[in-house]
């Protein structure tokens with residue numbers, strides 16, 4: 048599935064989702080705030096747009112689940128996958144994640160809605176060439192196109208190092224509680 052994104056229900060069991068939701072809620076009061084207002088390009092390949100959300104790197108259950116998620120993802124993409132990092136994300140009203148690529152060491156990611164309300168994650172396949180000029184007119188506080196993946200349908204497996212993606216501003220009263228597993232490919236940094 049190189050260069051694509053796919054809803055893959057087999058990535059996380061219902062019990063794992065429930066356990067991680069409880070854990071994510073426990074760590075919400077100590078979550079950190081990410082508030083990036085500028086655009087930047089890292090190492091000439093990673094576009095990073097503005098973003099505003101909360102996150103937590105805490106969570107023993109999530110750390111245990113990430114090994115299993117990597118093994119399941121490996122079966123789907125048919126390459127050796129290793130867990131690199133994972134975190135809980137919380138989007139409150141007005142929070143968003145601007146257009147970006149994931150970091151080079153995480154070419155593949157598994158993204159799971161644990162609870163709350165959430166709009167779609169929008170994945171763009173068009174803009175491969177990267178320049179600030181090309182993206183600076185992309186205002187993350189208004190709605191944008193892209194292939195829209197509703198995480199209510201199941202976990203998303205995404206080549207996020209290659210495909211730019213974004214989340215429009217959260218409009219619901221209930222926050223979206225999401226877990227992301229950033230996955231590497233053994234022996235290489237991008238697919």
Ligand SMILES: O=C(O)CCC(=O)C(=O)O
Pocket residue numbers: 136144149158168207212214225227
């Ligand atoms: O909010 C999401 O659904 C995706 C999060 C994401 O793209 C990231 O953490 O890099």
Ligand SMILES: [Fe+2]
Pocket residue numbers: 147148149207212
């Ligand atoms: Fe991402």
